[in-house]
Amino acid sequence: MKRKDFLYLTGMGISASMLSRFTAMGSPVVPGTRMRDVDVALKKRMADVALNAARSKGATYTDARIGRYLNQFVVTRDHNIENVVDTESYGMGIRVIANGCWGFAATDKLDNDSIARAAETAVAIAKENARIQSDPVQLAPQKGYGEVSWKTPIEKNAFEVPMKEKTDLLLSVNEAAFKNGANYVNSVLFFVNEQKYFASTDGSYIDQDIHRIWPIFGVTKIDEKTGKFETRSALSAPRGMGYEYLIPRDSDKIKSQTTLYRDRYDMHEDAAAAALQAAQKLKAKxxxxxxxxxxxxxxxxxxxxxxxxxxxxxxxxxxxxxxxxxxxxxxxxxxxxxxxxxxxxxxxxxxxxxxxxxxxxxxxxxxxxxxxxxxxxxxxxxxxxxxxxxxxxxxxxxxxxxxxxxxxxxxxxxxxxxxxxxxxxxxxxxxxxxxxxxxxxxxxxxxxxxxxxxxxxxxxxxxxxxxxxxxxxxxxxxxxxxxxxxxxxxxxxxxxxxxxxxxxxxxxxxxxxxxxxxxxxxxxxxxxxxxxxxxxxxxxxxxx
Known part of the structure; x- marks a missing residue:
């Protein structure tokens, strides 16, 4: 999905059913049914099942990735909330080298038997691939890290912020644009949380918790006499941060022709400026x-x-x-x-x-x-x-x-x-x-x-x-x-x-x-x- 396509679709008020078609985003989640965080010790046991099963079938290298991927979209248009979409995807991918060739298989069934079968499938695929591969994989050496973890250093988890706070924010952003003469406004909050566990036969067991945020909007101004219109989209940057990105600090502001921030973003100021600048574009030579x-x-x-x-x-x-x-x-x-x-x-x-x-x-x-x-x-x-x-x-x-x-x-x-x-x-x-x-x-x-x-x-x-x-x-x-x-x-x-x-x-x-x-x-x-x-x-x- 290309960025410009995403902006277009969200600007038109993309439906929850359309969003769910993108498999990498996962399946829609019924409110209140999110899977609870998986214990790291359990992840290690599941990963070891994959590593051992692949080794027993002839793999010379194996890595297993257990992933829980959460996405949330909050979409508004003008004075209305268009959509609130939550998706969740959870499973394991297993990659191996056997007979000098790569093989890969994945499963969303994480009992021991299903994991072992997926590992065995990955090895079988590698061996079949090796029949037509002339040069074996040359894998750069990598020392195992043991059991380690890493987290995006967030201040406020966006997934824990009440939905009303998010929708109120977007509707007030739209209102800021309307006050400055906008005819149409759409706005979106997009949050991502990747909970990833990696294990390999090199001796690494790595647990990571990654967060991303992207606030966007589009403002349209129409010249009623000519019927011509101009638009201005948000100047926000998607960031690897939590909800704190939307709580601007004056010290982060950059002097420019428009409102810009280094580490924080004022969505209201940007939307208000966008409405004025869209009107100016109608008159620009x-x-x-x-x-x-x-x-x-x-x-x-x-x-x-x-x-x-x-x-x-x-x-x-x-x-x-x-x-x-x-x-x-x-x-x-x-x-x-x-x-x-x-x-x-x-x-x-x-x-x-x-x-x-x-x-x-x-x-x-x-x-x-x-x-x-x-x-x-x-x-x-x-x-x-x-x-x-x-x-x-x-x-x-x-x-x-x-x-x-x-x-x-x-x-x-x-x-x-x-x-x-x-x-x-x-x-x-x-x-x-x-x-x-x-x-x-x-x-x-x-x-x-x-x-x-x-x-x-x-x-x-x-x-x-x-x-x-x-x-x-x-x-x-x-x-x-x-x-x-x-x-x-x-x-x-x-x-x-x-x-x-x-x-x-x-x-x-x-x-x-x-x-x-x-x-x-x-x-x-x-x-x-x-x-x-x-x-x-x-x-x-x-x-x-």
Whole structure:
């Protein structure tokens, strides 16, 4: 499920029956019937049944993942509560190596006999797969951690907040937009809790409790005389946090053209601003196509980072494993081997990170029992690394996995998924106002919207939510119908400056799709506001 599809469906008031069709989200839950937390000792006993059964059938390696996945959607439109949806999914996935090949099976029946049968099935699948696999799996070594645990450091569990408090919040957010002239408003709260237990024959027994939150809305303003309308979506970022994300603190506020927060989010202020800005967009002049310097806010730049840096640096994509579904990558191995491929300017430092607090990708351990890490992808503009997991590490000479393996649920096999991929802040003190003051002809872009990018992640086009014209170092008004085009290498080599760490913020998505069958993962992308020189801007309203 792609992010834009989710936003569209929720904006239309998605029904509970439609949500339940997405198997990774689980089955709808009758209020008051949620499964109670499973004791860790019981999880260990169940995992040991899987490990022992697989070993007895000839597996040389086994891991078992017991997962309880909770999702909650609260959906409103205008003055009404449209839907409240709870889903829950619980079961075990078992992955093995036998005869040098992978096998996988899963079960939602967690008695000893069913677990053992699933393990035996995984081994049988591996042995059959081995008949046609020429090269055996090379698994990077991984020392077992013993019995350990990790939890998202939340202050307030969103699943324990009374439903009335959540619906009251959304309806009051809608009202804030109506007071500022909105004609239609929809708003959604989306909460995720992944309770995951991992065990392997390496000697790890890892219990994790992961929380995520995403508040979103859409505001529509109609010109009654012309019938034309404009919209503005929320500038919120999904976060790896609890309900405290929705309780803003003034110290977290960032000065900008709109209300933005680093670690907290004021949904009311953003909705009120959105209504006013949607009205301003109706009166904004259309952009003149041409070359502009672009000042890109983190609320916009995260998506450009995701598509043009995150995906092409996935090693499985580079190797062609994703060619049938998602394409390949222009960042071929020869570019990395040269150690001098100029991906971007010297201002471009891109880091992969599974540790950053509050991010969607933050975990203690990945889904094959590897401790979370941080590493460079682009260093001073040069491609220096990729994203790799245990059975890929040897391909690029790594002695251990980078810890970026993930599965969307217990019933799906884990594979290489994007960690948080972020542009590092500039080292020289620089704020947004100072950056804009140095631009003669430019556009300041806030928020993400539509995009297009080719299957090698090279040629692209992006648009945003809000566009402000810059002339001679000053913002002179709002623009409309803006999109910019470039190729990835050209674009990142045009990066002339990045604001300092005081402007650094996260964006991200709950629904990064990949694989066949497709799985969704959640990932954050951080940056400070950045300046790109001489980028081609087109007018999206004009016919070619």
């Amino acid at each position: 259309t952009v003149e196509p041409g070359k502009y310097d672009l000042v890109l806010d983190p609320s916009h730049l995260w998506l450009t980072i995701h598509e043009s840096v995150g995906h092409p640096s996935e090693l499985d994509r580079v190797l062609g494993y994703e060619a049938n579904f998602a394409g390949t990558s222009f960042l071929t191995l020869d570019k990395w081997e040269s150690k001098k491929f100029k991906f971007g300017s010297e201002h471009v430092n891109i880091v992969a990170d599974k540790l950053q607090p509050g991010s969607l990708g933050a975990v203690g351990y990945d889904d094959e029992g590897v401790g979370a890490k941080q590493w460079d992808i682009i260093k001073d503009g040069i491609l220096v690394n990729y994203q790799a997991i245990r059975d890929q590490a040897h391909i690029i000479g790594l002695k251990e996995s980078q810890g970026c393996c993930y599965s969307q649920s217990w019933q799906d096999v884990q594979f290489q998924r994007m960690p948080n991929i972020s542009l590092q802040p500039g080292k020289t003190p620089l704020n947004v106002e100072q950056m804009i003051s140095k631009v003669e002809k430019g556009i300041y872009i806030i928020g993400d919207s539509s995009f297009s990018i080719d299957q090698q992640r090279y040629n692209f086009q992006f648009s945003g939510q809000l566009y402000y014209e810059i002339k001679n170092g000053k913002i002179v008004g709002m623009l409309n119908d803006v999109a910019y085009q470039a190729n990835t290498q050209e674009f990142w080599n045009s990066c002339a400056a990045v604001c300092d760490k005081n402007d650094y913020r996260l964006g991200g998505s709950f629904f990064d799709g990949k694989g066949q069958p497709m799985q969704a993962s959640a990932v954050s992308h951080g940056s400070s506001t950045a300046l790109f020189k001489g980028v081609n801007v087109i007018n999206t309203a004009r016919k070619i």
